[in-house]
Structures are given as structure tokens and as C-alpha cells.
């Protein structure tokens with residue numbers, strides 16, 4: 360293992376300056392199991408300084424015109440694009456994902472988040488309504504809220520952080536962000552671009568550290584009136600409790616247990632190819648990954664055979680090898696948790712068709728200590744099992760047959776989550792019916808992960824509260840007033 364002093368040591372970014380922290384947390388390279396960098400273990404004091412800097416920067420930033428703010432956001436997008444390769448390499452090393460995924464998804468999307476909200480912020484209209492019989496004209500005014508607290512997870516680190524920073528500052532807020540302590544490097548690299556992009560000191564502050572220390576200090580800070588959180592449902596409960604005494608505005612983007620409903624008339628070529636991708640992309644560590652596949656009984660044997668064959672071709676290994684589809688899972692603990700679900704499935708009579716415990720991974724020497732797991736397909740698990748009810752967040756998916764449309768919908772809805780769903784059928788009437796009945800904030804028919812940033816993004820039930828996306832983000836990051844003027 361490399362000597363501690365050779366590790367990257369991150370610093371907080373407060374008021375436009377990098378500020379060292381007294382204590383640190385080790386963060387690992389999941390593909391080797393070795394320490395990659397040391398992340399500030401910030402607490403109340405650091406959060407206090409960041410909130411003060413954000414408060415000070417708020418009046419001037421909020422008074423800039425949307426065009427002036429958009430110029431800064433576009434410059435940030437350009438700088439991310441210019442540094443794409445370095446950012447992709449760092450994201451892969453920090454998170455375990457393949458460099459290819461970071462290069463083609465995470466980093467381009469991070470740049471696009473800034474570009475999209477720079478443009479979107481120029482097109483919002485307020486509402487106006489006439490009340491002639493009262494001699495009144497009524498309209499809405501929207502104002503930035505103040506200091507926004509932004510908390511993001513480890514699975515799509517820069518992508519999900521910028522999904523919050525971009526709309527927050529485009530709307531005129533200033534921010535204090537806290538990325539996941541397991542994946543902080545690209546956020547720190549983004550801070551290095553702030554000055555060059557013309558982001559005034561204090562508009563974007565980043566405090567690194569753990570959830571219980573830095574995160575909860577941010578959530579319970581009285582001068583942070585809104586929190587946008589993406590992460591697990593369990594953490595969302597804590598955040599809701601911590602923020603309740605302050606009546607904060609909350610946006611919660613949480614976990615999922617996303618079903619795919621495959622009807623007999625589906626285009627199976629397209630369905631199998633996409634459902635392998637939707638189940639296993641990014642090691643299955645995307646909140647929108649498919650983890651329950653319900654297949655109409657008449658095509659179940661054919662689907663299963665083709666799906667398992669395609670899953671076997673989904674290669675797992677060294678994240679920097681362009682031939683691999685998947686890299687390593689985020690941590691040793693997480694790998695154990697995901698393996699535990701496969702063991703539970705087996706103990707309940709489930710059959711593991713490929714992946715964990717069935718296929719050996721062929722890893723290079725340097726990856727021997729990494730947290731790898733092959734794409735795993737399970738059948739024969741009852742819907743009541745924890746395997747079918749809880750979010751696994753790894754490369755594991757379960758397949759099960761169904762007989763009727765009603766049954767498919769009711770089983771899809773039989774979990775506490777409601778984030779995403781995919782529906783596979785060429786019958787337009789059916790896809791309309793099922794899309795309406797399935798309990799999910801996002802329904803993809805004959806596709807997956809098509810993202811239109813103008814549309815609301817978020818989940819129902821335990822998958823979230825509120826929506827983000829073009830107008831929804833603008834609404835969340837502004838406070839609305841209704842004004843009546845009488846002549």
C-alpha cells in the first residue's frame with residue numbers, strides 16, 4: 360500500500376478559498392481496495408464558515424440578471440468539458456465505475472447540467488391572472504430562497520452534485536454542498552474551476568465530510584432554508600427529522616426497487632439488450648436500475664435464456680479496461696451487503712443463473728483486493744422476500760413470470776418504493792394503461808434512462824418527496840409570492 364503522505368489530500372472550498380481541515384477520512388479506490396485520498400472530516404465549525412460565506416455572497420449574486428448568471432454556468436460547462444478526461448479518470452478511481460462510463464455518462468452530463476440550467480433559467484415565465492370584476496391584476500413573483508444546502512450520494516458523484524448546484528445558482532441562490540465522503544474527488548476538482556469560470560467567492564462552497572457530522576450540521580443549520588438531498592430512504596428520514604424544527608423546504612430523491620414489465624408482444628431483441636443495461640449499468644448502482652423483471656409466461660423461457668446469455672456477456676473487471684462493462688462496487692461493506700442478498704435468495708429456494716457464486720471473475724493482479732461482482736440473475740424468489748422488496752443497489756436482478764396485465768401491475772406496485780419502471784410492449788393501448796397504473800415517478804416504455812431534463816424527475820412513495828428538473832427545480836429553488844394590484 361502507498362505511504363499515507365503520497366495520497367491526495369482534499370481541502371474544503373469556502374468563500375472562494377481552499378481551507379485545510381484538521382482531521383480526515385480515508386477514501387478508497389474500490390478497484391484495488393487501497394486508500395486513494397484523504398477527505399476532510401468537517402463538522403459544525405466548517406459548515407458554519409461555509410454558510411457565512413454563502414450568506415455574504417447572496418445579495419450580489421441574487422441581484423445579477425439571469426443572463427449574467429447563465430454566462431458563468433456556461434463557462435463552468437466549458438471548463439468541465441475541457442477537463443473531461445482528468446475528471447473521468449478521477450471519477451472512475453474514486454467510485455469504481457469504468458472510465459468509459461465516466462467519460463461517456465457522468466462527466467458529459469455534469470457539463471450538460473450547467474449548460475441546460477443556464478439556458479432553462481432564461482425561459483421561466485411567471486403567472487398572471489386578471490380579476491376584472493375586482494379591478495385587480497394578480498401575478499406571481501419568484502425570488503431565490505437564500506443559502507441552499509445540497510447533499511449528494513456516491514453512485515454518480517459529479518453528475519448528481521451538478522444536478523443540484525446548477526439549478527440552485529442559476530435561480531440566484533448561493534450554496535453549501537456536501538458530496539459523499541466516499542466520492543469527493545471530482546467535487547474538489549470542480550472547485551478548482553470556479554474562479555476561472557467567474558463564480559464569485561462564496562456562491563459555491565463545498566464542505567467535505569461524513570453524513571452524521573458535516574451533513575447533519577448543514578441540515579440543522581438555521582440559516583440554510585432549503586435542502587436538496589439525493590441518497591437513501593433511511594438517511595432521508597433522519598434529514599426530515601433534523602430539518603423539521605426549522606420548517607425547511609426539502610427535496611428528497613431516494614431509493615428504488617424498479618420493475619420491468621415485459622409483455623409477450625415486446626420486441627425481445629431490444630428488450631433484452633436494454634434490460635441487461637438497465638439492470639447492470641454502473642454495477643447496478645443507479646437508483647433507476649431495474650431489479651425486478653416480470654415476464655409474461657408465454658415468453659418467459661425464451662426471455663430468461665436470452666437474458667442470462669446477454670448478462671454473461673456483460674463483462675466485469677479492471678475499470679480502466681475499455682472492454683469491461685462494469686468495474687468495482689463502491690466499498691467492501693457494500694459488496695458484502697449485495698452478496699448477502701444473493702445468499703438470502705439461495706436460502707429461500709432461488710436459483711442463481713449467472714454471476715455471484717456461478718461464474719469466476721478473471722481479474723488482473725492489481726485488482727485482486729478490489730470489490731468486484733459479476734452481473735447476477737436470480738429466479739424463483741417470492742415477491743414477499745427481502746430480495747424482492749429491498750433496494751440491493753448492485754449487479755443483481757430477479758426474473759419472474761406473470762399471467763395477466765392486472766397481475767403484472769399489482770406485483771410491480773407491491774413494494775414501498777416508486778421511482779422508475781419500464782414497460783415492454785408494442786400495444787400502444789397497453790403501454791398507456793400500464794404507464795398510468797404503475798406507481799413510479801418515471802415510466803419508460805420500450806426504452807430506459809431517456810432523460811429529458813425539462814420534465815419532472817423524482818419518485819413517489821418511499822422513493823422521494825418533490826420533483827427536480829427544468830421548471831420543477833426552478834420552483835424548488837425559488838420562493839413564490841402571489842401579488843394582487845388593484846387599480
Ligand code: NAD
Pocket residue numbers: 510511512513514515519537538539540568569570571573574575578589590591592593594595597598612613614615645646750752778817818822823
Ligand atoms: P446515503 O443516504 O448513505 O448518503 C447520501 C448522502 O447523505 C451522503 O453525502 C452522506 O454523507 C449524507 N448523509 C448521510 N447521513 C446523513 C445525515 N445524518 N445528515 C445529512 N447527511 C447525511 O446514500 P448513498 O449510500 O450515498 O447513496 C445510495 C442511495 O442513494 C441509494 O438508496 C440510491 O437509490 C439513492 N439514490 C437516489 C437517486 C435519485 O435520484 N432518486 C439518485 C442516486 C442515488
